[in-house]
Amino acid sequence: MFSKACEYGIRAAIYIASKSLLEERATLIDIAEEIDSPTAFTAKILQQLVKSNVVHSIKGPHGGFFIPVEEMKEVKLVQVVVAIDGNKLFTGCGLGLKQCNENHPCPVHFKFKEIRNELQHMLENTTIKEMAEGVETGLAFLRQ
Template identity: 35%
Template sequence: MLTNAGKYAIRAVIYLAIHSSADKKLGAKTIANALEIPQAFLAQLLRTLTVDKLISSSKGPGGGFFLDDDDRKNTLWQVIVSIDGEHRFQECFLGLSKCDDAHPCPVHHMVSPFKKEMLFNFQERTIAQLIDEIKDNGTVVSLKMSH
């Protein structure tokens, strides 16, 4: 459903959404340590996200990655597409290349409704909204691998 890279990217973006701003930039190393994921690998993902304009970055001393207001209007779906590609998330549960309501795989009707709902969730909600929901919810979300 999601590759490791995609999972890392989502966690990193959410971490940035919570902890960074235009005047509080974070280095790849900082983020990697906080999330307990390999630095160099994360750096590549952050670069890709930067190229796709889903996160912002600045070089030099005091530089780093961050999310500005515009970035926060994007969705996690865009992050997924940027790293894993569009197909990965939507592909047939059994891996068939053609699987839709007209030509369903044997479990299509068991799986399809939930996938659509989930996809919708990722596409509609902006990152800003997601953070708000999390804060409203009260329960402390975890981003680290284990705790």
């Protein structure tokens, strides 16, 4: 469902948020290692997240990536998905057809629409803070 970049983006945002809860900034190297992503690819993903105001960055020896705790309560997973993949996930055809719609549906249109709507609802109602707290308490993990 998500592109590889989006998967890494979600994991990076959650990791950055978990570090931010500890009042720490995450470095590019730490993030890439933690989410098991190539460093250069991670840098591009982080650029998109910064540009979309999902995460913040500070340059310099004491810099890094962070999300202010007050903001992380408001940042939803959908913002990460849209920042990386756009909104095609919520509007596109499950089979990738260009002409699929309510009047001219593909074979999976109506079943995929239900799943897509549930996924969108979950992403719109889940905060980065919730996900980060799960990682911090050990109830969830970002890496095997």
